[in-house]
Amino acid sequence: MTAVRVAVLASGGGTNLQALLDALHGEPITPLARVARVITNRPTAGARERARRSGVPTTVLRDPDDAAELLAALDQSPSADLVVLAGYVRLVPPAVVARFRWRMINIHPALLPAHGGPGMYGRRVHEAVLASGAAESGATVHYVDEQYDRGPIIAQARVPVLPGDTAETLAARVLEAEHRLLPKVVLELARLGVPSQPVRIP
Ligand code: GRF
Numbered sequence: 001m002t003a004v005r006v007a008v009l010a011s012g013g014g015t016n017l018q019a020l021l022d023a024l025h026g027e028p029i030t031p032l033a034r035v036a037r038v039i040t041n042r043p044t045a046g047a048r049e050r051a052r053r054s055g056v057p058t059t060v061l062r063d064p065d066d067a068a069e070l071l072a073a074l075d076q077s078p079s080a081d082l083v084v085l086a087g088y089v090r091l092v093p094p095a096v097v098a099r100f101r102w103r104m105i106n107i108h109p110a111l112l113p114a115h116g117g118p119g120m121y122g123r124r125v126h127e128a129v130l131a132s133g134a135a136e137s138g139a140t141v142h143y144v145d146e147q148y149d150r151g152p153i154i155a156q157a158r159v160p161v162l163p164g165d166t167a168e169t170l171a172a173r174v175l176e177a178e179h180r181l182l183p184k185v186v187l188e189l190a191r192l193g194v195p196s197q198p199v200r201i202p
Pocket of ligand 1: 010011012013014015016017086087088107108109121122175178
């Protein structure tokens with residue numbers, strides 16, 4: 001079985017991308033999946049430098065709303081089998097969602113369906129969790145559909161909200177959980193051959 005080719009979409013520093021690179025490209029090399037391309041809407045995104053250091057080709061989108069441009073980047077050799085959104089803050093055009101139905105996933109730093117949706121990214125998410133008085137938070141990996149953070153959930157990882165937590169301390173605890181959850185989900189989807197139907201991973 002050839003390794004699943006993963007395209008990662010990222011807008012920011014790219015620590016989730018790094019967790020994937022470490023898990024897939026680190027020793028021992030897994031034959032299950034490889035990061036084949038990194039695509040960003042920000043030329044200055046730290047994720048780009050991480051890709052460069054790992055010898056992974058990158059693409060900077062001129063217009064992230066242009067479906068044809070994004071599809072061309074995803075189809076560029078080595079074309080993507082699985083698309084991972086890791087800190088990508090733009091809505092994916094519907095034509096791209098349709099083309100990669102059940103083969104495009106996103107990681108969100110909260111326990112969806114709570115604390116997701118338009119504008120819910122970065123510290124705002126953790127501020128909302130603290131304001132809600134929730135006893136726990138966590139990370140969610142879900143399928144991408146035409147709306148922010150609404151696609152079916154694949155897997156979640158839970159962390160406690162501790163007394164005295166700030167948005168920063170909670171974000172750091174959730175990010176650690178993200179760095180474990182995302183590679184676990186990608187490897188399991190690859191092991192399953194990237195099913196064309198939704199799966200739930202315990
Ligand atoms: C992560 O918390 C992720 O859940 C969210 O954006 C943040 C990106 O972090 N969507 P990084 O760029 O992977 O470090």
